[in-house]
Each structure stands twice: as C-alpha cells, then as structure tokens.
Amino acid sequence: MTLMHKLLGAAALTALGAGSALAEPGLIIDLGGKFDKSFNESAYAGAQRWKEETGNDYMETELQSEAQREQTMRRMAERGANPVVVLGFANASTLEKVAPDYPDTNFTIVDMVVDQPNVQSVVFTEHEGSYLAGMMAALASESGTVSFVGGMDVPLIRKFACGYKQGAKAVNPDITVIENMTGTTPAAWNDPVKGGELTRAQISQGSDVVYAAAGGTGVGVLQTAADEGIKAIGVDSNQNYMHPGTMLTSMVKRVDNAVYEAFQSAEEDRFETGIQVLDLGTDGVAYAMDEHNADLVDEEMKSRVEEAKAKIIAGEIEVHDYTSDDSCPS
Known part of the structure; x- marks a missing residue:
C-alpha cells in the first residue's frame, strides 16, 4: 500500500469517527406547539438547557397534524438524529412501527411504553403528583367543591384526575x-x-379551586379562574407565574429533565433503553412553590402535603393509578 493510500485510509477513518461522534439528538414537538406553557414547552426548555450547557446543537420539528407523525419520525432518523425524542402517548403506535426500521437509531418516547430494543420509554407517576395537588385544593377550598379540566379524554388524563380526586378526598x-x-x-x-x-360552568356549580391538565387549553382555564377570582392549579411546567395570587400551585412534571x-x-x-419511571422520590413529579404562590400556601397546608409526600415515597400511602385497571376508587 502506498503512503498516499495509507493517508487516505486514515483520513477516511477519522472522518467516519467524527461523523458518528457528531450525531445530533433530535426532538419532535407534539401538537399544540413548543410554547404551550405546559408539556411541550417543558420539553423544549430541557433541550435548550442542554444546548446552552454543552454548546452542542439538536434537530427540532414541530408536528402540525396527526398525519405527520410517521413521516416526521422517519425523516429525523434518516437525517441522522440520535437519539430521536418524541413527546406524548399519541406517538406510541407510530414508534412501534418505525423503530424496527432504524435499528441503529435510539429513540426516547415520553409518556408511553414502547417495547422495542432501541427505545427508551420515560413515564411519570402523575397520579402521585396529582394526589398532592388534590390535597392542596381541598385544604384551600372554602366551598367544599373543587374541579378538574382535562384535555383529550384518554386514560393518561384520567390518571391525573383520579389522583387529584383521591388527594382531595383524603383531606375531606x-x-x-x-x-x-x-x-x-x-x-x-x-x-x-x-x-x-x-x-365557568364548574364555578357555577360551586367550584373554588380548578386543576387543569389540558396542554394549551389550560391557558383558558387558568385565565378564567383569575378573572372569576377562584384558585387554580397548573400542570407539567410551573405555571404559577401566569397569574400570581390565584395560582395555588402547579403539578410539575419534569419533562425537561x-x-x-x-x-x-x-x-x-x-x-x-427500556422503561424509566420518574416519580415523587426522584422529583419526576412535584408541586411547585415559589414567590408567586407563597402567600396562598400556609405552613400547615405545606406540612400536611409534605407528610403525605413522604408517606407515598415510603409506600405507606398507595395512590391508585387509573391506567392500571381503567377505574378510579369512588
């Protein structure tokens, strides 16, 4: 082999190594947009934090319609993104189909389990965080009626609602x-x-605390609560800043992490790859306290919620997960 061939071979190997090292991660933002002030925005914040801390870049796509799910996933894999992070349970069936076609690409799905060798499934114990939110709602309520507004009627959102109901009833x-x-x-x-x-319909029925788990729809819930003078609980991201003085707390879900x-x-x-569960013990879910809601949560309320949190982590309180059997204790 000539010296020229050796040099060309070494250059090719170097380029190959650099190419594999330079694989950028990818993020597919779900319907509702990256500035939904909730689930998607939390994911976007996590990607941006990584970019700022590492100085590296990532690929990003925002879904505009259901029809784009498969095409977007395939296109990002073919562009060389690795891993490809997809947000939301609605991507599960698509990823089941797409992942086997790209065995050298790792995927992460947030909020659902996809059993493929190259998929990491990240799920949260939303029922536990919602239980604490329900406790806070009941402790803050003067009318004895609280409420919940969900987004799309799916088991995951009923999981939020069921945890909230259990927490409220534990107090009252x-x-x-x-x-x-x-x-x-x-x-x-x-x-x-x-x-x-x-x-507004819930307020007419006596609700004086409302919990929104509805993505961008929740913006309307929180705004109406502020306009009508009742307390509200945000979701996924810390939404306390949106209406200081009426936001009791937010059930934060660390999609960003x-x-x-x-x-x-x-x-x-x-x-x-495999399943990762982010729970109360790992701060995967939590209730948000900051300067925007400090005046609404007194020490007694906080100590009762903290006590329940410790008992849930220790296994002394078991919060029923709606998705385990599609039912909620009455």
Missing part, C-alpha cells in the same frame, strides 16, 4: 370533585376558549 371525604374533559380528539389540547367555558437526560446520556455514551 365529603368534598365534591367535578370533572370535565375538553374533547375526544387532539384538538382538545389547544382550545383555551372551551377550557374557559368549562371552568427527561429530554435533557436523553440528550446528555447519548452524548456521554451511556444511553439506556
């Missing part, structure tokens, strides 16, 4: 918990007008 067994879902299609995630209408960790673990060559 006689409390009334009104539940409404916004709709049965993905449009239910981005309908703040309908969210506001549902909230899930995205950040997927990107970072791939960067450090320690990405692991």
Whole structure:
C-alpha cells in the first residue's frame, strides 16, 4: 500500500469517527406547539438547557397534524438524529412501527411504553403528583367543591384526575370533585376558549379551586379562574407565574429533565433503553412553590402535603393509578 493510500485510509477513518461522534439528538414537538406553557414547552426548555450547557446543537420539528407523525419520525432518523425524542402517548403506535426500521437509531418516547430494543420509554407517576395537588385544593377550598379540566379524554388524563380526586378526598371525604374533559380528539389540547367555558360552568356549580391538565387549553382555564377570582392549579411546567395570587400551585412534571437526560446520556455514551419511571422520590413529579404562590400556601397546608409526600415515597400511602385497571376508587 502506498503512503498516499495509507493517508487516505486514515483520513477516511477519522472522518467516519467524527461523523458518528457528531450525531445530533433530535426532538419532535407534539401538537399544540413548543410554547404551550405546559408539556411541550417543558420539553423544549430541557433541550435548550442542554444546548446552552454543552454548546452542542439538536434537530427540532414541530408536528402540525396527526398525519405527520410517521413521516416526521422517519425523516429525523434518516437525517441522522440520535437519539430521536418524541413527546406524548399519541406517538406510541407510530414508534412501534418505525423503530424496527432504524435499528441503529435510539429513540426516547415520553409518556408511553414502547417495547422495542432501541427505545427508551420515560413515564411519570402523575397520579402521585396529582394526589398532592388534590390535597392542596381541598385544604384551600372554602366551598367544599373543587374541579378538574382535562384535555383529550384518554386514560393518561384520567390518571391525573383520579389522583387529584383521591388527594382531595383524603383531606375531606365529603368534598365534591367535578370533572370535565375538553374533547375526544387532539384538538382538545389547544382550545383555551372551551377550557374557559368549562371552568365557568364548574364555578357555577360551586367550584373554588380548578386543576387543569389540558396542554394549551389550560391557558383558558387558568385565565378564567383569575378573572372569576377562584384558585387554580397548573400542570407539567410551573405555571404559577401566569397569574400570581390565584395560582395555588402547579403539578410539575419534569419533562425537561427527561429530554435533557436523553440528550446528555447519548452524548456521554451511556444511553439506556427500556422503561424509566420518574416519580415523587426522584422529583419526576412535584408541586411547585415559589414567590408567586407563597402567600396562598400556609405552613400547615405545606406540612400536611409534605407528610403525605413522604408517606407515598415510603409506600405507606398507595395512590391508585387509573391506567392500571381503567377505574378510579369512588
């Protein structure tokens, strides 16, 4: 072999190594947009934090319609993104089909389990965080009626509602918990007008604390609560800042950490497939306290919620998971 051939061979190997090392992670933002002030925005914040801390870049796509799910997933894999992070349970069936076609690409799905060798499934114990939110609602309620506005009527959102109801009833067994879902299609995630209408109807039935788990629709719920002078509980991201003085808390779900960790673990060559559960013990779910709601949560309320949190982590309180059997204790 000539010296020229050796040099060309070494250059090719170097380029190959650099190419594999330079694989950028990818993020597919779900319907509702990356500035939904909730689930998607939390994911986007995690990706941006990773970008700022590492100086590296990532690929990003925002879904505009259901029809784009498969095409977007395939296109990102073919562009060389690794891992590809997809958000939301609605991507599960698509990923089941797509992942086997790209065995050298790792995928992360947030909020659902996909059993494929190259998929990391990140799920949260939303029922536990919602239980604490329900306790806070019941402790803050003066009317003895609290309410819940969900987005799309799916088992995952009923999991939030069921945890909330259990927490409220743990404080006051006689409390009334009104539940409404916004709709049965993905449009239910981005309908703040309908969210506001549902909230006004709940207020007319006596609710003085409302919990929104509805993506962009929740913006209308929280706004109406502020306008009508009742307390509200946000979801996924810390939404306390949106209406200081009426936001009792937010049930924070650390989607940002899930995205950040997927990107970072791939960067450090320690990405692991399989199921990862982010719970109260790992701060995967939590209730948000800050300067915006400090005046609404007194020490007694906080100590009762903290006590329940410790008991849930220790296994002394078991919060029923709606998705385990599609039912909620009455």
